[in-house]
Every structure is written in C-alpha cells, then in structure tokens.
Amino acid sequence: MRVAAIQTVTGTALDANLARADALIAEAARGGAELVLLPEYFCLMGRHESDKVAVREQDGDGPIQRFLADAARRHGIWLVGGTLPLWCEDAERVRNSSLAFDPQGERVARYDKIHLFGFTRGEERYDESRTILAGREPVTFDAPCGRVAMSVCYDLRFPELYRQMASTDSENGLALILMPAAFTYTTGQAHWEILLRARAIENQCYVLAAAQGGKHENGRRTWGHSMLVDPWGEVLAMLPEGEGVVSGTLDPARIAEVRQNLPALRHRVL
Template sequence: MTASPQAASKSVFRAALVQMCAGRDVARNVADAVALIGEAAAQQAAYVQTPECTTLMEVDTERLMAETKPEAGNASLAAFSQAAADKKIWLHIGSMAVKIGERRLANRSYLFAPNGDVSARYDKIHMFDVDLGKGEVYSESVNYQAGSNAVISELPWGRLGLTICYDLRFPALHRALAKAGASFIAGPAAFTRITGEAHWHTLLRARAIETETFILAAAQGGRHENGRETFGHSLIISPWGEILGEGGTEPGVVIGDIDTQRIDEVRRKIPSLTHDRVFSVVEERVSPLETIRK
C-alpha cells in the first residue's frame, strides 16, 4: 500500500486514501479515522481523503437520526479540523451525515485546509435508491436531502472536484467538473460488495479516462456492525486510467505520488475535453424501398 517517497512541489504531491470499516459508534469511528489520518501524514501525505460515511454506518432510521448532529458545534468536525491543523495537511472527509432539519440529513463532504478551516462543502447530488435483489434495498432519499450544486475547490497543485459514491455513475457530473478546471476528482465511497465487484474498477477508470483527471477514491471495506458489506479497494487512478494505488478489504492507508504534469501530457495526446459537439437526438424512420429507388 506504499509508494516510493516523493518530495512535494508545485506539480508533485503525495495523496493518501484512508480505508475504513466504520460502525455504529461515532466517537470510535472518528478516533479510528484520526489515527489513520495520522498514519497517512507520517508518510508525508499532503492530501488525505477518508471514505463516505466516515463517522457512521447506519441503516436504521431512528438510530441514524439519534446519532447525527447539525454542523454547528459538531464534535466530529472539530476533531477533523484539529487533525488537519495538527498535521498541516489538506484533509478531505469523504462524507458524513449532518442534520439539516428535524428529520432531514445531508450526506456532506468537508475539505479542511492545513490551518483547520473548512475550504469546501459538498452535498451528494445523486441519491442511492436501488434494489439489488435478495432483499438488499437502499433508499437514501428517504432520510437525505439531495444536493443541487457541483463543487470545485482550489488546492496548491490544482483544482479538486468533489463527488460522493453513487455520483460515480453519472459521467456528466464528472465531465462538468473537468470542464470547470478540475485536475483531480474525489470519489469517496461505501460501495456495496455486489456492485463493487461488478463495477467499481471499471467505473473509476472510465471516469479518469473520460475526464483526463486523477481520480482519488477512498472506500469503506468489510462487514459493518449494521450487517452491510462494502467492497473496499480504495483507488488512485491516473488520467490515462492507470491504477497508481489500491487497497484491499481491510482498514488501512493507500499512498500515491501525484505528478500533475501527467495531466497536461495526456490532454496533449488526446484533447477530448475540447472536442465536444452540439448534437440532437432524432428518431429515424424506415423509408419505403420505392422511395429510395426513385
């Protein structure tokens, strides 16, 4: 899970993905995350990302509502802010549930600057409302309010586009972020084992190739206290679609050295982001053979 040391510069930096198996105890999850963030910082990571649902993995609505707090005075956010400031890193909490109403939540990402300030927030746009069969049903929109804004934020090495998990299946969002200047796109996730085995690598590599950006996707992995099983395999992928770092199914840290000059190289070879064309979808009808013969 490690790469050779690389000194940070304006074009090169070390990224780390924290892979977790979060449970039902918020304080324990935060402590586990902070410990792994410390491991990443000790390996000279300048940007550290945690997965979706960093602070809580819960499917029971009443437990979820009881354990989720508003942003103001949130102890988890205070702990993450302190971790970013202590380690002097860009800390990206892939997502956590935040209460925005009496019975309404946001699935929200937070990007902390090295001084501990919040640099960006992003609310997950696409809700995971699916039926995978054999009783595995998810209805995220029942408890969560979907976001309506794509978000991009400035890092020292380029712009970072923010997405969360199910957003991965919507290439238009990723292309919009790339068109807005993203050099990196974050995809923190809690992919199910079933969908992860079938689609995780393919979708992430496709998004990297289509957008010609680095994809950074920290994941939940393993069997959780609530009975859910997630796929793991946190991935760092180059704009050419190469896998630069990958986790397994256990908690840990994935390290990758990011050279932003690779983006320019790939985009010079295949400048597809400049090749969009306006088009219409039309329905063709069969022409009678006698009309064609005239």
C-alpha cells in the same frame, strides 16, 4: 502533491470510529500525504439507516466537524471528511455532506451528495432518499495540485456531474476527482473499478477513491478497493479490503502529457 485515501470498516460507535480515523490520518500524514480523503460514513455506520439522524450536526460546529478541523491543523494537511450527517429542514433526514479543510484547519468547501442510492435485488434493498435530503450544487475547490472536484459514492454513475465541473480548456481542467464511498459488495464487484477508471479517462485527471471495505457490525458488507487512478486510467495503488491507507503522487506533468497526446477535452462539442 502526495495524496492518500483511507479505507475503513466503520462500526456503530461514533467515538470509536473517530479514534480509528484519527490513527489512519496520522499514518497517512507520516507517509508524506499532503491531502487525505476519508470514506463516506467514516464517522458512523449505524444498525439502522435512521441512526445518522441522531448524530447530525448543525453546519459549522459539532464534534465531527471539530475533529476534522483539528486533524487537518495538527497534521498540516488538506483533509476531506468523506461524509458526515448535517442538519436539514426535514426532521427525519440529513444532508450527507463532504467537508474539505485546509492545513490551517479552515473549511474551504462543503458538498452535499446529489445522487441518492437506490437498489433492490432480492432481499438486498437500499433507499437513501428515506433518510437523506439530496444536494443540488456541484462543488470544486483549489488546492496545490490544482482544481479538485468533490463527489460522493452514487455520484460516480453520473458522468454529467463531472463534465459540468470540467473545463474545455485543457490547461485549466480538473486535476483531481475525489470519491469517498460505501459501495455495496454487489455493486462494487460489478462496477466500482470500471467507473472510477472511466471518470479518470474521460476527464483526463486523477481520481482518488476512499471506500468502506469489509463486513460491518450492522451486517452490511462493502466492497472496498480504495484506489488512486491516473489520467490515462491506470490504477496506481489499491487496497482490496480491510482498514488501511492507499497513497500516491499526483504529477502535473502526467496530466499535461495525457491532454497533449489526446486533446479530448478541447475536442468536446456538447
């Protein structure tokens, strides 16, 4: 199965962001991608963290959700919409939700980001809990490549999330971990690639990471380096910075080979 990660430098205008995402989805589809992943906040990187509350949608309908469903259907692809802001019971916050659509444009999964980013170093400060209500449930869905695990950005630092979704039966383990993200330049430079490769190695599956990558209108700088990592931890493709598409092929024989040579999943005790 051929997959693609889209990297954006999302701005502050929703319509312009969707138009740019649409063009990049089309580029990925022309390249043969059967599953396409958008980055976290692909639809909006506001000037203020509260800007996403103003465009939040009710679960099941809204311009962003319709855009995703339509794009999946038009191109006949599995499309995972990075994240978008969905309604929650708190009037000042949103769910930061990743939605997966099948080639018919039907939604097959929704994952609400569980781990909320917090970071302070000098004048650089982030606290997602101020505007986001955390999810609680891990989510997987089945695609032609096998079982796919959904996760978002800061989740990458919590290996127990993926262990909960992985199986001790190497024949039925995860085939692919999805990682839409907006890693900061500071944290991405230090840890992004290391963490992605670690998650691939320990779960013996592919990891597809779609990132924000550049200097945004709101002044934020994101790390980029969208990539596809194989079950041995090898980086198969990567885009350091700027808009674009990273693609590659998931090979079930490669997963089987790694798990046969090093049956770590079967050796799990805890």
